[in-house]
Amino acid sequence: MLIQQIFTEKIAHSSYILAGDKNCAIIDPRRDIDIYLDITRDMGIKITHILETHLHADFISGHMDLAKRTGAPIYTPEKANCDFEHVSLSEGDSIEIEDIRIDIIETPGHTPEHISYIITDIIRGKEPVAVFCGDTMFVGDVGRPDLFPGRAEELASKLYDTLHEKLLNLPEFCEIYPTHGAGSLCGRAMASKRSSTIGYERKYNYALLIDDKTEFIDSLTNDMPSAPDHFSRCTEINRKGPELLKKLHIPEALNNDAFRNIMRDAVVLDVRSFESFGGQHIPDSYNIDINSNFPTYAGWLIPPEKNIILVSDNYTQAFEACQQLHRVGLDKVEGYLEGGMYGWVTEGFTAKHVPQISAPELNDRMHKGEKTTIVDVREKSEYEEFHIEGAVNIPVHELRERYTELDPDAETVLICGSGQRSGMGCSLLLQHGFRKVMNAAGGMTGYAAAGFGHECPMCVLPWAPFGNR
Incomplete structure (x- = not known):
């Protein structure tokens, strides 16, 4: 048995090849599928199964393209009610690929329809060796239960039961392979390591250390990071079946x-x-x-x-x-x-520009008493960790509506961790008629490096959701 992980940067997505000698399954594939075809071709194995753990919210799955190219059937949770041709799976079902047994358990919490795949290498032993747990359990974290309006507490309760009554009953040595790593917004505090074991997570995963169910629910339904707009759209696209890329x-x-x-x-x-x-x-x-x-x-x-x-x-x-x-x-x-x-x-066509100011320039403006509105477009948690005194906190995605809280005629400087999100914010404000917009190039990272404040931990971690962004 061979397990190969394919990690896709930026969306921090892990998909997997689960292979025997001649056949394999692709688990939670990304939309552009050539990577799976190239790897399996080089390995000399055939893709015979396409397994989905749940309806993914943060990316479009490649199950339709992969099925079209390989002829392999798509396996999905029965409760997903998918519109395309598929094989429905529920608690107690099993699949065999050569000497690999795949047992299905229902693991709701992150989403209502979620399932996990428990893997047993029959040749080597009778106990499970691995579990593909999707977005139920991550390395150092668990899946967020707040993506369905009005159902956060219900799903957090189900997630607690899933973790403590099912996944944590697996052997301590059982390896866990989640669908996301650090940088994904499907959780709150994922570690940078991309796989782990049940025993290690039981000992060091902050969410699993919360024994009280009420406290667990409260922890996962308050102060969660914002969920991007496309999360709800992607879920429905994946349920209906995405358009084939070639079309x-x-x-x-x-x-x-x-x-x-x-x-x-x-x-x-x-x-x-x-x-x-x-x-x-x-x-x-x-x-x-x-x-x-x-x-x-x-x-x-x-x-x-x-x-x-x-x-x-x-x-x-x-x-x-x-x-x-x-x-x-x-x-x-x-x-x-x-x-x-x-x-x-x-050719003489109209163009506009955004002045880019450095940390020392921004600091000089502040100390000279110039009338400047500083808008910190980082997330609330980053802002609370460290920010410039007097800066207004409006996360960049909220500027689409909250620009009305700002004066379009005032000199406005946007700042984030490095200049990238604030650059996005500048483009949004310009669309709404703001005339004196500037971007703090280098962001809070540069501001700290210039000696004007302590380093923001979230700004300097490249694997954090907003690190160096």
Whole structure:
């Protein structure tokens, strides 16, 4: 028996190949599936099963594309009520792949329909060796139960029972393989390690150390991180069955005139760095830096019903952005600006800019008493850890509505951990008529490095949900 993990950066998603000598299952596949086909081809094995633990909220699954390419059946939780052709699974069912037995248990809590796959290597022993637990248990954390409006306490209660009455009854040496690692918003405090054991998590996982059920429920239903908009959309797309990637429109290179014609009825998404966007950008465009947690913020900020046209540094960057947009269900990517911003401004078309100010410049403004509104667009937990005195905290996704709390005529400086989220925020405020917007390049990381405050732990961890973002 062989287990191979495939980790997808930015969405912090782990999928798996569970293989025997000749056949294998793919567990919780990502949407762009070529990686599984390439690996199994090199291994000389056939994909015979596609297993889903639950209806994923934060990414679009590749089960439809994988089934189309391989002919393998899709196995899903019975309670998911999926619309596409599939094999329904519930408590007590089992699957065999050569000498591997896969027992199914229902593990609700993160979602109502969630199941887990318990793996026994029959040749080596009768006890379970591994469990693919989806988003029920993570390394150092458990799945958040608050994604379904009005059901958070109910699902937290079910999650407690799932953990203590089912998963923790597995052998201490049983390996756990979750669907996410640190950086995902499907939990609150995942560790950077991507697999663990039941025994280790029992001893060191903060949520499993909460014995009192009421306290457990309270812990997981208060002060949770914000859930991006696309979480609810992705769940339903995965239930119905995502559109096959080969049927999606292939983004085309657009010259300036074609781009101008399309942009009247489309979203212009600038995926260049926040510094480049600050230099020159097309008016009313969104800026989501491709180097940031791009798919998450695109799913959060971009209207899903709109066509999307991209501004990028080159074709490769546009292709990468398109692939990541597809991972969160933003499929209406029409094209990209062929000549980039250089071609745009050299033809004399209108462009705007956002001044980028350094930490010392910001500090000088504050000490000189200049009338400046500082908006900290990090999450509340980051803001509370360390912030500039007098700064207003409005997380970047909330600026879409809460911009009304700010004066559009005031000089406004946005700050985050590095400049990326604040760059997004600047693009949002400019769309609403703000005229004096500046971005604090380097963010709180630069502010601390310049000696103006202590280091923000959340800003400097590359694997944290908003680390270096």
